Each structure stands twice: as structure tokens, then as C-alpha cells.
Amino acid sequence: MTYDLPAHQRALAFDRAAGAYAAHRPQYPAAVFETVEEFSGQRLAGARVADVGTGTGIAARDLHERGARVVGVEPGAGMAAQFRRELPGVPLVRGDGNRLPLADGSLDLVSYAQSWHWTDPSRAVPSALRVLRPGGALALWWSDPDPAVPWVAEQGARIEEWLGPGCYISNVQTPAGLLWKTRTLRWSRRVTVDFHLAKLATHSAFIVLGEPRASAFLTAERKRLAQHFPGGELDEPYVTSVAVAVRPA
Template sequence: MADREEMSLSFGAAAGAYEAGRPEYPAEAVAWMLEPARSGSDAPRVADVGAGTGKLTRVIVGLGAQVVAVEPDPGMLAVLHEAVPGVPTFVGSAEQLPLPDAGLDAVLLGQAWHWVDPEAGTAEAGRVLRSGGVLGLIWNFRDDDEPWIARMTAIMHDSTAEAMIADGGPVVAGPFGPLETRSWRWRRAMTRSALEDMVRSRSYVITAGPDERARIESGLAALFDEVGAVGDALVDVPYVTHAYRAVRA
């Protein structure tokens, strides 16, 4: 099995699958994270850190914020440039942000904080945020309360993020106040092709050896046949979005 660092930097090899298979974020969840940041401006200055292909970036833009995107993988940023043209981008990480001190109203991370060293990431977020700025963390998860989704998760292996949430959630240190959280449940209609792209965009699958990948693909093919994800047919995939926010002192 690949180590944590290799998995965290694996996504560029599947950037197209990530863009096609991963869901966007509910606008109401992103708006909730940004609420404290709007106290000083109707167009808060926001960094989307670990921005990937821009799934979170485009929602932030749609909410009227000024956005910069920070991502360690140039392959992911290339897709973001096409998906969200005009957004300034920087190669960097949550632990080493290429941004000035106290220049932002919000730092948001989508599907990313579980790859971050929480002590270093919190310190950097605190450095680039103004007093009263907000650190927002968000994840989309398939809802394993539905039996066939739980079977799919078992076949393709839990993610690092799913394990972190099950263990009590993200850790954020000073200079931030208490971590607030809210959840949203929703559904997404997906074709078999989109389901396959979602699977291929997961770090465990990207870094798996040929035998393990063949096992995953075989098991999922049988499951998708069983639930009617055949050809262009749509199946409803339930999701739960967990969002967190903490305000800088």
C-alpha cells in the first residue's frame, strides 16, 4: 500500500477523472463557512487551499467572493484553469502558503485537511488570515447509511478522510476559536461512467497495484450491474456533506 505522502500527491495522474467523477459542494454549506468572513466585506478575500480541479473554487466564485487557488499538483491546476478561468492560482500547500500575512478573510479547504499537518496548517492559516477571518473545512462523502453505498465503500476501501471523521473529526489549534460543524444530506444522479470516474479519482485506487485495482474494478462492475447503473441509466447516489468553521482570534 502506498504511503500517506504518495497518496496525497497522486491526484494529478487522474485529474480528468477527478473533474468528471467528483461532486461539487452544496452552495449553502460553503455560504455557511463564509458567514463570519462577510462581516467586513460583501466580497470576502478567500484562498481555496488544496483546490484540485476547482470543485470548491467555482462555488466560492458563485457566492461573490474574490478567490485565489492554491494547489500542490500542477496537473490539477491545469484542469482548474479550464474549469474556472480567471482565478489566480499558485503552486503551494496548506503548510507553506505562498500568500502574504493577514491578507485574507477566509481560508477554505475541500477534501483536503486530512492530508494536512494540522499544527503547521493551522499556523499558516492563522498567518494569512486577518483577525476575525475564518478557516473552513468541508468534505463530501457518499452516505453509507444506504446499503449498496456501504458495499461500494467496502469494495474500494475507506478513504483517509472517512477514517478521520469516524475518529472524531478534524483538529484545529490556535489562534482559532472553537470548531463549529454542520451537515447537509443530498443526492446526486450519476451514470456508470461517472461512478467509474469517481472511483478512479480516489488516492487508494490511483496508487493500488494491478491485482488490487483489478479486484476493485471487478467487484464494482458486479455491484453497478446489480443497482442498474448500466449504459446511460442514472442512479441516485446519496451524499452527506460535513462542513466546519473556526474564527481567528
């Protein structure tokens, strides 16, 4: 099964779908950034921030618009190229979350938005703490489809039947050894059925599956969703988890 590829290979598969990722993946709600400020004890405006595994810059854009002095860190060539198209005024360095190419103690905040599950925490935590100043913060956040919504749970079961267990949720664990503050946020966005399916196609499990098999699933899914949503639109519900730990002074 293609989903059994190592995590780093699946992460780099996003390069094949960078444009679609930028177009269809959701922004994060404002409450995410308000939570990061609350839990870290610092304002984002003026903060020196590295957004790691930044991809096409979805979180980096929000951080930048809130006044952070943000730099993106991205391993994939395709995603990095899309980032530069999306955010030409925001610095970007090539690198991964396990070995940050940044100076010791140079940052107020290190964020991993939808990217922590691609790291090796035994390497990523020391790397993040190294580049943070004393009192700086490590922030993780990730969004998953809300399983409390019946049609989402049914769709998730079909995806796991097709691709294997654990292929559609982030499965993030906050690493031991740090004092974490956590919060769960529920929200949704209104999209068309076709837009929702295009978003599904940007998940790594579908990318590595290959176009013919992915298209077969998505075509069948379009027919099912048309029965649920005859008007052609739906509320796409999410659960976003936020975890923040402050580096001891």
C-alpha cells in the first residue's frame, strides 16, 4: 500500500500538489493565533517567528499579517516555490523541522502548523529549543475533520477502508518533557462539494496513491455527497488543536 511509505517521503509528496494545496487547504481561525499569544505570554506583533514545515505559507501569511517577523522553513522544493509565489516578501529557508538551519536563541516563537506529525520529536524538540530564546515558545497546531459530524465520520470510515487506518487524521502527540497548555477549537467553512473533494485530493495519502485510484474514490464520493448535499454546498467542519510550551528561562 502506498500509504506505507516512510513519513518523510509522504511529506515530500506535497511538492506534486503545491498549487492545489495553496488553493484548497483552509486558513486557520483567528482563535488559533489568539490562543498562541495567550499561552506564550507574548504578542505576535514584532515577534521573531519561524514557521516550520511552512508549505505554501498558509500559517506564515497569518503570522505575517499579525505583525510577526516571520521566516518560513520548508524542505520541499515544490512547496517552497509556491510559498515564494504566495508570499514574495516573506523570507524562506530550506530545511526541515528536525534540524533547523537557524541561529541559537534567535527566535521568540517556533510554530509547526499542520507539520509536527512529519517530524521525529526526539530531534525536533531539541532543535526548536536551541533556536528559541529563554522564555520563547514552541507552538504546535493542527486541524482534522470533525468526527462528531455524522457525514464526516462516515466519509472518514470510507477513506480508511480505501487507504488504511490512520491515513486521514494527524495523530499528533505532544512530546514529553515540556509543560504544555492545550486548547481545542471547533469551526467550519462553507465550500462547494467539488471544492471539498479537491481539498481531499491534497492529502498525502491521496497524492501517493496515484491519480487513477484517487480519482476512482473521489468520483464515487462525489455521488455520495450529492445525496447528502443536493444544493452542491456543505459546511466543512474542523477540530483544530493548539499546544504551546514555553522554554524555561
